[in-house]
Amino acid sequence: MKNLLLTLKGGIGRQDFWIGFAIIAILTIAFNALISRQPIASAGAFWIPLIYLPVIIYMIICVYCKRLTDMGKTRWVFTGAIGLEILVIIMLMLAFGGVEYFSAYAEFERKDEIEETVKEAINAKYKAVQAANMHIIKPAMYIVPLLLTLWLAIAPSKPKSP
Known part of the structure; x- marks a missing residue:
């Protein structure tokens, strides 16, 4: 073990x-x-x-x-799967409210002090969009690990050379 x-x-x-x-x-x-x-x-x-x-x-x-x-296979395949999963997470974040979230904060200058109520409103809106789409986000996040696991579980071993 x-x-x-x-x-x-x-x-x-x-x-x-x-x-x-x-x-x-x-x-x-x-x-x-x-x-x-x-x-x-x-x-x-x-x-x-x-x-x-x-x-x-x-x-x-x-x-x-x-x-x-x-x-x-090389172990870099595993690293590639991790990288692909990170890209999937970023794309999901941007597709489901992330672009609007960053745009809302981009309206302010870097040195400006953003009021707490405005921050809370922006964050609440983003969280609401995320929560409303969680039925899509969660399954989509499992695609890469699931496919990797199934491939490893089904693929034959490399034949041993004599």
């Missing part, structure tokens, strides 16, 4: 990829259950994510990159 989740050495086949993916999914569900029970201003709400997130991100990198290695 340690070799599956905590090291970048070697490669893993489809079955081990699914096992690693399942472990990460279970840990994520357990983390969400734990953090949702913490009061917002508690020490647990601060420390648990601070410890958990780097560990789970490292596990994801290990499992996905080892699967890419087994397929004979």
